[in-house]
Amino acid sequence: MSAGAPHDAGGRGPDSTGTGAGLRSSLSGLTTRGRSFLAAGIAAGLCAYVLGQSELLRVGLLLAVLPLLCVLALHRTRHRVSGTRRLTPMRVPAGSEARVQLRLDNTSRMPTGLLMLQDRVPYVLGPRPRFVLDRVEPGGRREVSYRVRSDLRGRYPLGPLQLRLTDPFGLVELTRSFSAYDTLTVIPRTEALPLVRFTGESSGYGDGSRRSLALAGEDDVIPRGYRRGDDLRRVHWRSTARYGELMVRREEQPQRSRATVLLDTRRLAYEGAGPDSAFEWAVSAAASTLVHLLEQGFSVRLLTDTGDCVPREGGGFTSGGQESAEAAGLMMDTLAVVGHSDGAGLSRACDAVRSNGVGSGFGGAGGDGLLIAFFGDLDSVQTGLAAKMCRRGGGAVAFVLDSADWSGRPQGLASVMAQGLPPLEERLAGLRDAGWTALAAPAGVPFGELWRQAGNAPIGAAGGSGSAGGWG
Template structure:
């Protein structure tokens, strides 16, 4: 009851004031008829507050978002379905859905004529230019009586996620591995060349089925080895993204980091559609949520895009190398790099040594805040990488095509034939 009295609207409080005034005037002037009118006016909001305070509304809400995975700058539609499962009729519902400010203003709706079994569908549109994972909701509801005298607040606690992925652009098809492995195949193999035993067994990795352990080889080597003959011969690619804060310039969506994330997302989708099993590695190490042995079998790299959507910069000064010790030699590595410092050189050389083909898109990060310096592309070329620079006004499709031309002109690595 106390909550209902606190929910009196301006109209309800005016009724209370008018009723009290009429009763006082009737007593002073000796008008019994005015007393009855005052009591009626005073009782109306009080009885309404009592009834609403004692009522148990059974409002149900179903919220859906379509699509739930959307690219930055693209709209998504939120659909709401409200039903009144109780027997107490409502006068007016005032709805307000809570959304993060980057998705736009909070939508508000006014619904009337709510009775038992009532159902209503409403929808609104959201859009964000900033990638990330956002929670839509909860919904706050203001319940009003038919006379508009009392208004009570209710809230639904449920929320639904909306994942805004980085912007992607379609990339042209270019030779990715044939120029280095001498096979003429543009998709480098996942396994390196070696002896017959090397082809049939490999070291145990987390997630492998223990039933595939080859105990004879394990006893000889001294560590768990698993059979390879049951694995499909599949092209693998490692996508490396340098997300260190010190390696990038600029702020917000106009920073070089956001350009690097968008470039990595476009490359991930391109490689996935080319048939590669792609894993994401950042400056902090391998992203387990988007690792190739956990990746969903889709053609658009949804798992990789979700991981890139929530990717945050790290404060670490140096690149993590733990994932290199677990990586088998061979395959394709595509790196999207920011500023490269002297202590990064050994890590980049080691990465290049662990792959059949090493491609890099090197951002000229200084161009995001002033005159560019050309980026790290020449330094990477000296390490054996096939790299091209990327500047703020460059089109990624053209840069990717230039990477193909650079690769064609580059000499073959030592040891290839």
């Protein structure tokens, strides 16, 4: 379902499996007043039979029949009330609000009684919304709305919608639970990053990017499917007629530089939890980096320490156009639900980086592959694995988070060594010697400032003469 599209929250409720079963279920909806009326009617009927009072029998019949008539009327009405939910937008950053609009339509020929509407939402999105709606005329509709907000990223179900109907006399109260629900995706907060150039000459689409030349002759043309934004003057009509779909010529076009964003999710590399924890900062910084690089025209992929890559198709990199937008949404959805991994090392990520040619550009030639990593605590072994990811001729930028700094513990040498970790400066030096542009990511410093520092920082002493991944 597209964002903002109405979602049918109707459908057959769990109590509508059959007429007999539905009526028996509806009888259980008698309120205390309704049960009292029914009991009084039966008692009056018995007394009228014993005493031979016909007038009392009429009163008893009225008292007994009235609740039963209300049950029958509400039983028929509740299955002729349809509901829709509209969620706008369906993907929001943490701390932002989304609007939920509910609409009820009375499709029966009878007016409804008092309606009490309730939508189920997780507690992190706020209090459970409840609404009281007055009588809805036949064919009429009512619309209500509420807002949801979460400071924690994730995927949260909205629904199912619950509807309680009562008759004007308050004798019966029936509940209808709809079956459909929507999902609100809360993605990490992103920060606008400044334009910086790390090293090298090539950028996403700019000067220095390599270009691919296609065969442009009438007989040797290599067509491809039409994509949104293609110039209609490039349509190849002969191929269009042959394949039955719009085809365009492959002309000289710039190839987009590649960039990989590596996120270290190891549980043992971070301490603390909550919106202000080190891990949440790393997730938010990775999301900001992905958005920024996509805006600059890079082909981007998201990689974690487990070796999982998003997107999985197309060699793991976004391909541009509509596919790029869908891949960007997929990466943000992945970051919305990413959690700690139980892995102890970065070996899988190292294999994924080296096997896919990050740092070696398109097709294994050149040097415009950019690698940007967000690491937690690194011991000597993991520092060595991270150093292997940086390949000569490729740009590599690492932001290293230190648990001692983020947790507020003293950062003395004895304290760090007690945890089995080398000092932070030693970890950074090991990465810089391998060619990384490595920076510490202390608590309380905006990521945009660290991004600017990374663009101005000198590259490592070893392997630092090659060109890197272009404009940031």
